[in-house]
Amino acid sequence: MDQATKVVEKREAVVIRFAGDSGDGMQLTGTQFTQESVMAGNDIGTLPDFPAEIRAPTGTLAGVSGFQLQFASYDIYTPGDAPDVLVAMNPAALKLNLPDMVAGSILILNSTAFVQKACEKVGFASNPLEDEAFRHKYRIYAVDMNKLTAGAVEGMDITGGARTIDRMKNMFALGLVSWMFHRPLDVTVEGLKRKFGSKPEILEANLRVLKAGFHYGETAEIFTHSYEVPAAKIPAGTYRSITGNAATAYGFITAARKAGLKLFLGSYPITPASDILHELSQYKNYDVLTFQAEDEIAAVGAAIGAAFGGHIGLTTSSGPGVALKQEAISLAVMAELPLVIANIQRGGPSTGLPTKTEQADLLQAILGRHGESPVPVIAASTPADCFDAAIEAVRIAVKYMTPVFFLSDGYLANGAEPWQIPDVAAIPEIPVTFRTEPEGFQPYGRDEQTLARPWVRPGTPGLEHRIGGLEKEYGSGMVSYSPENHERMVHTRAAKIRAIRQDIPPTEVFGDERGGLLVLGWGSTYGAIRSAVREGRAKGKKVSHAHLRWMNPLPADLETVLKRYDTVLIPEMNLGQLRMLVRAEYLIPAVGLNKVKGRPFTKSDILEKIEELA
Amino acid sequence: MDQATKVVEKREAVVIRFAGDSGDGMQLTGTQFTQESVMAGNDIGTLPDFPAEIRAPTGTLAGVSGFQLQFASYDIYTPGDAPDVLVAMNPAALKLNLPDMVAGSILILNSTAFVQKACEKVGFASNPLEDEAFRHKYRIYAVDMNKLTAGAVEGMDITGGARTIDRMKNMFALGLVSWMFHRPLDVTVEGLKRKFGSKPEILEANLRVLKAGFHYGETAEIFTHSYEVPAAKIPAGTYRSITGNAATAYGFITAARKAGLKLFLGSYPITPASDILHELSQYKNYDVLTFQAEDEIAAVGAAIGAAFGGHIGLTTSSGPGVALKQEAISLAVMAELPLVIANIQRGGPSTGLPTKTEQADLLQAILGRHGESPVPVIAASTPADCFDAAIEAVRIAVKYMTPVFFLSDGYLANGAEPWQIPDVAAIPEIPVTFRTEPEGFQPYGRDEQTLARPWVRPGTPGLEHRIGGLEKEYGSGMVSYSPENHERMVHTRAAKIRAIRQDIPPTEVFGDERGGLLVLGWGSTYGAIRSAVREGRAKGKKVSHAHLRWMNPLPADLETVLKRYDTVLIPEMNLGQLRMLVRAEYLIPAVGLNKVKGRPFTKSDILEKIEELA
Amino acid sequence: MTAPVALTKKDFETANDVRWCPGCGDYAILANMQRTLPDLGIPREQTVFISGIGCSSRFPYYMNTYGFHTIHGRAPTIATGLKLSRPELSVWIITGDGDALSIGGNHLIHLLRRNPNVQLLLFNNRIYGLTKGQFSPTSEIGKKTKSSPMGTVDAPFNPIQLTLGAGASFVARSVDIEAKHLQDMLKRAHGHRGASFVEILQNCPIFNDGAFDAVTDKATKADIVLQLEHGKPMLYGKERNKGIRLVNGTLDVVTLGENGVTETDILVHDEANLSQAFLLGGLHLPVPVGVFYRVERPVYEDLLNGQVAEAKEKKGDGDLQQLVNGASTWTVP
Amino acid sequence: MTAPVALTKKDFETANDVRWCPGCGDYAILANMQRTLPDLGIPREQTVFISGIGCSSRFPYYMNTYGFHTIHGRAPTIATGLKLSRPELSVWIITGDGDALSIGGNHLIHLLRRNPNVQLLLFNNRIYGLTKGQFSPTSEIGKKTKSSPMGTVDAPFNPIQLTLGAGASFVARSVDIEAKHLQDMLKRAHGHRGASFVEILQNCPIFNDGAFDAVTDKATKADIVLQLEHGKPMLYGKERNKGIRLVNGTLDVVTLGENGVTETDILVHDEANLSQAFLLGGLHLPVPVGVFYRVERPVYEDLLNGQVAEAKEKKGDGDLQQLVNGASTWTVP
């Protein structure tokens, strides 16, 4: 049976999940399949999901690593809800993911691993491959991947021998599904060449296995169907795939360049923020200094030092690390220095769920310091949006001379989407003026429009001055214990942050201008909300969507916008933090939809609630 | 002219302020005068106010240290608004405090210090003692205190000579005002004996100076009037004067005793919390262990370790230090261990105004951690109330197996009031049960009513188990990455804290049961609000007062109570933190009265607002 | 209390799946600990393991004793609070090179100067394992890692010299897979009254594989490792003909029989000699293992609880009513 | 840039009232700093003082240069960020024994191991001044303070040994009121390329008066203070007849002429000898002052900025468009 005689089905969108042991290379497989899909012109959304342990024991539920991808011929915003296809490399991977699979979905199973003992170990009563009911419920493709992989490289002399070969079976799986969904292999071939360039024999072996998988699909009789997902109609332009953390790193580099300053990152590794540090440490030729500090306090301290020195000070972390930075951030509030604190949120409290996503650090960012210590907060809504949000964070920090929180989360950080590559020349400069004029210099004098104090680079003659964490006298910046001055300064610092509203564009609503249900979101819930609202509207529901970018201050028009709708629904991956702010600010009885599972909302999570309310 | 021929005026209440250089001993003078006043049977309220520097240069405004006291023949709640009497030991003290003095008030000035140069240094155009207008505006008593002090000890051979003698002039001032207000000297005599017991010659000199001041009032012709403030009608019982920090320390000792456990304090010094550490370190014979840690993180860490060990873990600090503790507090939330974190709030943000008072750390306590990390928060309302609030904090911590925030502030910490000494035998025990039964033991099993998990002392055979900061499986307490379990645990932790409402008594209202204006307060604003509401009611205003003790959770009946009034006014020493919670929780348009000056509200601050609203 | 029963390794194992990577040196350390504990004669329930965060810090989950997996860098603080309030417990702190020397450096040095009677085991794999391979404060300069693509520029700490400088009363080093030596060091650490610091060289096959190959490789180790033994000359090498000589305050590596060197020239190890220990800490070849330094110093919890006892003796057991009464009261009739 | 003008002490004074207690040792240190800076030839605007929190940390307010009074313990971190991004500035860190050794201990040791070219001056008054008199990590054991009414039970750090153990490249000690010596040490610290650590013994007349009387008292100091000078024998005493001898790895105090001791027996100070510096750090009588240790090590900001330069050389100045393009793109027509 050759390709021609096989049935080709057309699909609008497919959701596929790869799952296997931590050592099985599922993240790589998923990423490569994503690359192939974007090259095929589909819109995509991804959701990697891996355990907190580096490599939990093989064959256990705890050790399962997964990667979900949706690719479609229209614009999608999420990695999809229930998978259409599951690739499971062992019984543990099947066991853990089976609850998400609907009847009739496709299961591609590595039959080599489905031995009785392994099945029992993870709680299957018997080998599911031998279970009739199971075989009827799903469309099962059992493939002896280890054997086929070994066969593909037969005769080659590979360092590491059987063990190394075994680890290539993910390439077999990738080749197979690439055939199944008509994906071009070239981008993976290129990727493997980059990765194994220095080890030609490993490269060769991987390529053989990859192609063997592809050909196996083509030739093996069990595969009667393949699927075509036509290219999406997306705006003309040049695209790439990008993860949130990479976009964040590029955004900060771009911002510093646009401001004409060095970027200084002070960071201490923590999941899921570390990749920003890794990324930035590779771009030293962009005038990026990365300092891996002894802890989070030193990291933010060094960033403040660099900001004091007249550069773009950045620090990246996640909730527990941000907790440690708050005292220093409060210093930056008092010293009125620009600084960006990026929090890539994860599941809390405490160490919590380090590799899972959550949005529960919003109030920590806005309200979590001692004293009246206002800090503006911006939240990115998609992986690619991290780029723009990072630039905006820097722009506001230097314009208003203030620390700024940049919020992302584990889902955005590791998730990928296609990104229309911007023309960097078109990105506006970030104007920075350092004061050099001694005449009339007041360290805490203020710009009328922004209330910002002047930024002075140490080294500027005639402007020597001292700043610090004790209350400052308005204007002179001298230490002041005066009651009236303190009150004035507390109000001034608050007013300065409120003034940022002049930089926030009017709130955009997708849907109706007024009436019915408004779903108000922030951060990474964007995709799920937008898909659900679109579908709700298609079903005739009166439902609209507004998505916040600035969490503090809230947009000046938000109250008016919210009050135009009958009901406001706020979905959040927390117990209702934005809801609390909205209720307190506008006295609006906003309704919450709260999911705190370390997992992003699915479209149907939200659609269900829409159908209940609209 | 002898005492008999002098006029004795009766007064209901007197407000007196002592002011001088940091080295002039004004805090001691104020404290002693307070002691005398309580012994005279008056009700009192005090407000010490000192600079952040240990000893700023003499004769400067920055170096002025002050102590205000109100004593009255009725029950008062505050140190009073504008002073009736100012004792100023030098021109700087006069300059700084003059704006608070109304025409006709009494100024007792140490004329020795009023030389031209000193007056000019602080910004007087000329020596005010030689200024006619000034002398007419106030009732001035210019007393050559240094000379009179020296005279009192003439002939004595005192170590340190003139310098030591000079520093005794505060005792002269104290003697003088003691005469003026008919205060008994014995308590001061006793106090000096305790202080200088080991230096009989210094004691003798101080006593002579004290008495010289007293006799000077009696005999000097310029003093034509003295004032009597009759004893207040206060409930029968034995009283003492107590500061907030001392009451806090005693409260925690009492709580530990009532629980039958050691009290373990882990602390790092910080103004204005350090005195609790000092106090507790003196009571080792009460089974109190005090550990001065290397920083705030180590302090709370050690307290958590002690709690894990089955004792009462306590850590004390102020805003900037609390910021550093938040990550560890979050661990205690996840580990569900009892722990009390006392925050003696001061002016912020950053280092801010370390010696001034503020209430701006409320949201830091409730919402300032990463993740959904609920912690109950109790706030003391008067110096003596710190005792009860501390006991209650411990009771809730061990009953619900949770960290608890105890909030006080600089005003309560250093302020004093008379305290009817409790019969300690009547204070209820704090029941603590350590689990010892291995059968059916679940580290994260829960009590049905409180949702508390069991407390197990390491050392208990058969109950060996492991806890930590990763998400816990409901019941077993094993590490769990399950999405459903995480959501369940997030809700359980929240529900546990909400369950504390069953321990909160119904909200008491002073005034009307419904209608008109309700002033809702929390923490140290109690005295000023109560005085103002009482006065407002006396003037016929429909105004009532409710005061919160538990800030998280809010009392179950609070919504109903608030909704019974037309308007709710929330005075706070911040920009409206409780107001935000109330608005978010109940959608009530509460009005704020916000003073952020590092100083407590005065009665008139609040009365003014009441008159505007009621 | 029940009569002590002889315990076995099994008694210290938990049902939890051990979740380190295959081949991780932590497995060996765990097994050696489980083998050592039965010999110490401490009941299981009296033993507590306290760790921070890192691969190494998962250790308590696998010990069937009391355990607390706390937060990054802070284990020494929690252990201090526990030990001060419960001096009768046997407290072990488990930490990594990032946990103890990076974020937790301050707590480490303060613990050591205060000297509570606890054992602190630093699993040094010279890398951040759990966060997937950034350099640590013990990574060699120039090391290429995820966060140092051009090589690190941070001079590393020398854990032995750092802890000696901090005033540690017991400083030792061992190796993950040297079962006998490691068990011996664990016992000696436990036997020392005061804070015992043991650096354990630990292989991380995933992110820093082979960092200690020279020290563990059967073929080379005799020529690389110097076993420190109190009172014994510092000899090593396959033929035990290499040794250490002290010349003008520095350590020279010499060979017996060459240049007239005899065994009497060889430095004799003296655990009580602080400056010699400091010098040995600086040696990179050979790599000394064993107890570098040991001194008896007053134990922190003894002193603190001693003050409580003394206060009680002097003032009597505190009376609550007296406490609240204070020094001066007045009575309103 | 304007041509360098000779500066004077006055140029470094600010209009701010100095707010230390009368008699505080900080005054003397301030005056000596203001006297030293004109000799260094660095323009005022190129000089930055960074401090933490404490009485000592008020220092920057009184220096007419750039200054940053930061938060408790964190000055080394802020200084690191400043120095890395602005290597041309002359950066001084001012800190106290609480600020540097208690809350800031970790940053101190990490700064020293990394070795940026900054000067760190630790004002050691062995007490917490600003918070009114609690014991610090350098307070003698048994000291009675507000928080230790029965005496401290915490063994203190030895700042010299701690910093040597941390890998410091320059370690020195001076005394607040020894103007000439202190100025000399400030100059030497400034002259050293790398992180210079200077402990300055400082009197706090309010909470720990006289802690260093023996060291400063004209009558006694000759017999108490040992001036370390590179290449010179360690002699001291009114008659310069006392000295230090190295015996079996420990330091003995000897008297010339007694027991046959002659000047050739006396140890000669060698700033490059680490273990000898460590031994000297442990001396309590006499009290050594001067440079204990000095070594040239690569400077942190040189290395880090060197990588930037190298990257630029190899890859060219980064091109933004290339950055965002990445390795694989596709075009939708």
Ligand SMILES: Cc1ncc(C[n+]2csc(CCOP(=O)(O)OP(=O)(O)O)c2C)c(N)n1
């Ligand atoms: C406050 C905080 N910061 C950062 C982290 C992330 N983190 C976890 S473990 C670790 C370092 C682990 O290295 P090491 O201590 O050497 O342990 P290993 O994994 O190598 O055994 C880091 C940076 C964290 N969990 N918490």
Ligand SMILES: Cc1ncc(C[n+]2csc(CCOP(=O)(O)OP(=O)(O)O)c2C)c(N)n1
């Ligand atoms: C985070 C934080 N914790 C505690 C304090 C309180 N505090 C200020 S200075 C200080 C110690 C000062 O001692 P030291 O560093 O020796 O300086 P000195 O005043 O003696 O010069 C403390 C504990 C603070 N300001 N911030």
Ligand code: SF4
């Ligand atoms: S990453 Fe390294 S240290 Fe961590 S478990 Fe794996 S092998 Fe061990």
Ligand code: SF4
């Ligand atoms: S308290 Fe001590 S250190 Fe602080 S300023 Fe006064 S004398 Fe100096």
Ligand SMILES: [Mg+2]
């Ligand atoms: Mg490690």
Ligand SMILES: [Mg+2]
């Ligand atoms: Mg000090």
